[in-house]
Structure formats: structure tokens, C-alpha cells
Amino acid sequence: MEDEIQIYAAGFVVKERYTDSFTGLVKELEENRRPLFDCPDEIIIHLFAQFGKEIIKDPSLMSIPGLSYLSLWLRRENLRAIYLVNFKREPGTKDPILVDSRIEMIYVPRGVVCHWIAGNIPLLGFFSLVLATLGKNASILKIHPNVYKFLNLLLQKLEQVTVTIDGMSYSGSIITSAVSLVSFPGRNENMSRDFSLSADCRVIYGSDEAVKAISCLPHQVHADTIVYGPKYSFAVFDKETIFSLDFPLMLKGLAQDIVLYNQAACSSPHTIFFETGSVSLQDIARQLKSAFQTLPERMFYPVDEGIAIPVINIRARYLLDSSRDILIPDDLKWTICINDTISLEEPVQGRCIFIKEVSNIDQVLPLVTRKVQTVALGMIDHERKERYVKELAYRGVDRVMTPGTMHEYTQPWDGMLGAGRMVRWIAVAKK
Numbered sequence: 487m488e489d490e491i492q493i494y495a496a497g498f499v500v501k502e503r504y505t506d507s508f509t510g511l512v513k514e515l516e517e518n519r520r521p522l523f524d525c526p527d528e529i530i531i532h533l534f535a536q537f538g539k540e541i542i543k544d545p546s547l548m549s550i551p552g553l554s555y556l557s558l559w560l561r562r563e564n565l566r567a568i569y570l571v572n573f574k575r576e577p578g579t580k581d582p583i584l585v586d587s588r589i590e591m592i593y594v595p596r597g598v599v600c601h602w603i604a605g606n607i608p609l610l611g612f613f614s615l616v617l618a619t620l621g622k623n624a625s626i627l628k629i630h631p632n633v634y635k636f637l638n639l640l641l642q643k644l645e646q647v648t649v650t651i652d653g654m655s656y657s658g659s660i661i662t663s664a665v666s667l668v669s670f671p672g673r674n675e676n677m678s679r680d681f682s683l684s685a686d687c688r689v690i691y692g693s694d695e696a697v698k699a700i701s702c703l704p705h706q707v708h709a710d711t712i713v714y715g716p717k718y719s720f721a722v723f724d725k726e727t728i729f730s731l732d733f734p735l736m737l738k739g740l741a742q743d744i745v746l747y748n749q750a751a752c753s754s755p756h757t758i759f760f761e762t763g764s765v766s767l768q769d770i771a772r773q774l775k776s777a778f779q780t781l782p783e784r785m786f787y788p789v790d791e792g793i794a795i796p797v798i799n800i801r802a803r804y805l806l807d808s809s810r811d812i813l814i815p816d817d818l819k820w821t822i823c824i825n826d827t828i829s830l831e832e833p834v835q836g837r838c839i840f841i842k843e844v845s846n847i848d849q850v851l852p853l854v855t856r857k858v859q860t861v862a863l864g865m866i867d868h869e870r871k872e873r874y875v876k877e878l879a880y881r882g883v884d885r886v887m888t889p890g891t892m893h894e895y896t897q898p899w900d901g902m903l904g905a906g907r908m909v910r911w912i913a914v915a916k917k
Contacts, residue, residue: 491670519598522661528651531620551787573909591913598685599908605632611627618908621909626684634669687710714899719753722850722874743891748787751893752900793836824842851878884899
């Protein structure tokens with residue numbers, strides 16, 4: 487059935503069928519998104535928050551990578567904060583937003599949001615879905631078949647969730663009825679074109695090649711396109727921080743950032759710069775080794791062959807080069823490569839990190855481009871940090887985080903307020 491669209495969910499997540507057109511699916515979702523539009527904003531947040539509480543207690547879901555973080559991210563206070571920063575108001579507020587003495591504004595969903603979901607992070611599609619749903623949009627997620635088993639389980643669970651507010655009961659089916667998971671070959675130009683034309687808003691996650699190909703597809707004139715393309719992340723520590731009592735804890739947090747997702751995420755660090763001080767780079771490498779060793783075994787997911795081979799190759803190159811140094815365990819749990827070249831190393835993934843020494847952290851700044859997403863910054867002095875953050879932002883960095891928090895899915899992301907981009911703002915003249 488390579489020439490057909492496999493629909494994993496439409497209206498009810500238990501449905502599974504094949505079709506050769508998106509027309510019927512879009513019509514169904516257009517009908518199903520009306521109850522979502524009529525549902526109070528606060529109820530949607532309550533449903534997601536209740537869902538977040540229940541998934542962490544369900545043994546059938548425990549094998550889903552990143553489930554614990556998803557549960558934390560779906561806390562009611564976090565969703566309310568996301569809502570506030572994106573829509574400039576508290577959920578449940580009914581009064582229009584005042585523009586000036588004559589004009590008010592309200593917002594409405596864009597309609598049907600089509601998401602192209604990369605397959606490297608299993609729960610990426612669910613995070614994207616939540617942002618679209620906060621704006622009360624219907625969603626069609628084009629997913630890799632390998633991701634289906636995770637997202638479908640979550641949608642089934644969400645459909646069963648109920649909350650009772652002010653004596654009224656609401657079901658998660660309000661949300662899931664406006665969601666569809668689909669799969670079809672990206673190389674099929676007709677299907678890709680039809681999918682793109684189905685969208686009132688397009689959300690694209692993927693490699694540089696994928697983003698360029700999808701962005702060029704025909705689309706509705708009114709459709710907005712939100713692109714989360716390939717990005718690079720790294721870390722910087724100044725000498726004052728390296729000498730501080732907080733440094734070992736920061737290194738442990740950074741080790742977690744390296745291990746999570748096997749460095750497949752855009753927010754994964756690949757290079758670390760340390761400012762020259764009283765602690766040698768070799769000693770810092772040994773401290774980072776200790777940080778890796780303190781992490782629980784369950785965090786180290788197996789490295790597949792496609793990543794293991796480049797890791798083994800880079801180890802061999804460093805072991806044979808007397809001008810470089812390397813720290814490795816007996817297995818492929820982690821790899822610490824040490825060199826003195828001031829550069830952003832090409833990602834190897836598989837928990838392979840490059841550490842370097844710079845005489846001044848300002849030497850790192852010329853390396854920053856708009857391709858850099860996240861910088862983990864270890865810096866204690868407030869004034870120096872404020873200046874450095876402003877310079878990083880000017881040169882293109884989207885997120886400046888503390889070590890251990892690089893993967894926190896915050897708003898904004900990649901320089902955008904994603905949920906706010908998925909609604910239309912309507913000007914209304916006051917009487």
C-alpha cells in the first residue's frame with residue numbers, strides 16, 4: 487500500500503484505514519474541531535494536566551522514552567504559563583485584548599495544522615500537538631511508522647481522560663477527535679503536495695534537506711509556515727565558574743544533556759568550551775568522566791550501528807593522534823575528545839563530546855551563527871553573563887540555558903512563540 491495514505495487516527499484513535507486523498511480526512515477534522523473551539527480554554531488545560539498525571543502511573547506506557555519529562559511539562563501551571571506568554575492573557579479570560587481606544591482584538595484558530603514530524607525524538611509530535619491544541623486547532627501529524635506505537639498509545643490514553651469542573655464532565659475525546667496521525671512516503675510528490683495544500687498552518691521539523699523540500703511544496707496563500715530546522719548546540723564555562731563549588735553539579739547536569747536522546751536533538755551539546763584558569767583541561771575531562779559515571783544505567787540507551795561506527799572511527803583517530811587526547815570507557819556509553827582547535831565540531835552523536843580550552847570565552851563568539859540553537863552557559867558573574875547573553879543573542883542564538891536544562895521544552899523555541907503563531911489575530915472596532 488505504498489501509494490496510499492495510512493491514517494492511524496481520525497476522529498477516534500482506534501480507527502485505522504487507508505485512503506488516496508486528504509479531502510475526506512480534512513472534512514472530518516473540520517467538523518470535529520468545532521467542539522474543541524467551543525470548549526473553554528481552561529478545560530483543555532485541565533484535560534492535558536490530568537493526562538500528564540495519569541500517564542506516569544500507567545505501566546503500559548513506561549517504555550515510552552521521555553515520558554517522565556512529558557508528564558512534568560504537562561503540569562497545569564506550566565501549560566498556563568505557555569498559554570499566557572503566547573496569547574498575552576490568562577486562560578479563561580473572556581474580555582477582548584485592548585489595542586487602543588477604538589480597537590480590540592481577539593484570536594481564533596488557524597484551522598487545520600499539518601505537522602511534518604522528524605523521527606529522531608519519539609515524543610516530538612505530542613509536544614507540537616499540544617501547542618496547536620492550545621490554540622484550538624485540528625492537527626494532522628505526518629509521522630514515521632516507528633513513532634506511531636508511542637503517539638497512538640498516548641492518544642488512546644488521552645481519549646479516556648475525564649475531568650469534572652463545576653459539575654460538568656469533559657472528555658479527552660474533545661481533543662483527540664480533532665487529531666489524525668498519518669503516514670505516507672515523502673517521495674510521493676502528489677501526496678506531499680495534497681498534504682501541504684490541506685494546511686491552514688504548516689509546522690515542519692526536519693533536516694536541512696527535508697525542510698527545503700517541504701517548504702517548497704504548494705500551499706494555501708493564507709497558510710503560515712513554522713520551520714524548526716536543523717540546529718547546533720554547545721556549552722561555555724568561564725574560569726570563575728570552573729573554580730566554584732557549583733561546577734561539579736553543573737558538569738553532572740551537562741552530562742545529562744549529552745546523554746539524553748543520544749545527542750539526536752537540536753538542543754544536544756556537541757562541543758564544550760572551558761576558559762583557561764587554574765584547573766587543567768585534563769582534570770576537567772576527568773571530572774566530566776565522573777559525572778557520566780554517576781548517571782543511572784537506564785539513561786544510556788543502546789547506540790544503533792549507524793551511530794556506533796562514526797563513534798568508533800573518531801575514537802580511533804584520537805587514539806592515533808599524539809596531539810589530541812581522549813577519555814573512553816570499555817563500552818560505548820560516552821566518549822570525551824580533547825583538542826585545542828577553537829571550532830564547533832561536527833556532531834557525531836552517540837554521546838560523543840568534544841571539549842576545548844580558550845584563553846577567553848569571547849573567542850567563542852565568532853563561531854556563533856543563526857544555526858546555533860542552545861548554549862548552556864556556566865557563568866556566575868551577573869554583569870558578565872548579561873553582556874555575554876546579549877552578544878550570543880545578537881549573533882543568532884535562540885536559547886541560553888543553564889547546564890542540565892538544555893532540553894527543557896520552553897517557550898519561545900527557536901526564536902518563536904509556537905502556539906501564538908498557530909492562531910489568527912482579529913481586529914474588532916469598539917462601539
